[in-house]
Amino acid sequence: MASIFHKFLLVTGLLSLFHAAYSAAQHRSYLRITEQKFVSLPVDILVQGIVSLFVAMYGIMYIAGEFKEIRATVDLENKSWETAKNIPSFYIFNHRGKALSPNYIPPAQKSSLEEIQS
Known part of the structure; x- marks a missing residue:
């Protein structure tokens, strides 16, 4: 947690x-x-700019908290392969693969006359 001193420095x-x-x-x-x-x-003016830049950076570093590791493998070491590849936004349930199932019954096709009337 950031102390008041570091916020004051920032x-x-x-x-x-x-x-x-x-x-x-x-x-x-x-x-x-x-x-x-x-x-x-x-x-x-140059000295004031450089010193104030470093003081602001020091304050930001202590307010931001712990840094995360740059390497992604550190975060992924504790996960199994199944959970790492589990991305719900890529789930597709309505695709052409269902037509390959032996239990698949295709929907009844409308005739061209029925399509015009509806």
């Missing part, structure tokens, strides 16, 4: 990251108004 990191982005936009506007050439962002 919010602080995100707010600081938005502030760094706003400061960068303000710096670009200032350069346009004063007709100066853009070379790079000031060091304080």
Whole structure:
């Protein structure tokens, strides 16, 4: 369970990251108004952006909880082959295979005259 400290870190990191982005936009506007050439962002904005990004990532990692294994075999080791292949969305009960059954009785076909009348 995420502690209040980690949530506070996440919010602080995100707010600081938005502030760094706003400061960068303000710096670009200032350069346009004063007709100066853009070379790079000031060091304080770069440092604030990078540090706030890492603080936000640290907060997110502790709020998200335990990571799952990337390999699918770890999750599938405890399942049998029958349950792993059991996908109900692929069940099809009305197919042509029933016509191969010796007990299959085909439905009565309508004549073309009966189809027109109905």
